[in-house]
Amino acid sequence: MAAFGATRTKDSFLQARYKRRTLRRGLIKALVVIEHSITIAVWHMLHDPMPYHELGGSYLTQRDPERAARRSVSWLNEIGYRVTLDPMEAAG
Template structure:
């Protein structure tokens, strides 16, 4: 009984953190499942993680908040390669330089540095909208 309550409180607390796999899981599940079921799901993930850490004698390694996104992208790539292979094509993939530059540019726009909210010239996204 005490373990269940402790894990529930820890799951609720981890939902308020930023930049962790469990926080991303919490925020991904909450709109679909509701508060209570999300807490139980995150607590279950914490318990399974603790079991594996104790059983294998390894430290905790956070997967990162973008783990599901990266995993989905890799699965999508593998599925498309398998489909092309089934059609008789041999394909090798390499990332284009323009795609890397676009990703770098997008990350700079999406994560602006500190600025004063009242001044439109200090915010990179507002500056882009106001310039002709």
């Protein structure tokens, strides 16, 4: 039940992970992945006395932006769009 509640929390790491896993594995298996993530987080909080640190919903995109871009382009190609990327110039 905790995994189901965690997947409905807006802009959280667990919700973002659930959404990504449901595309590949289905709803039930994605919930099991989230349950495992919660179990690992609880173990770390009990083993090393430290509070839970929420990474945020955009953590996976910020960690590897090129991978996120490739995933988005491949998804658009699958649904019938031809995409070319033109990077913006860095500000400053």
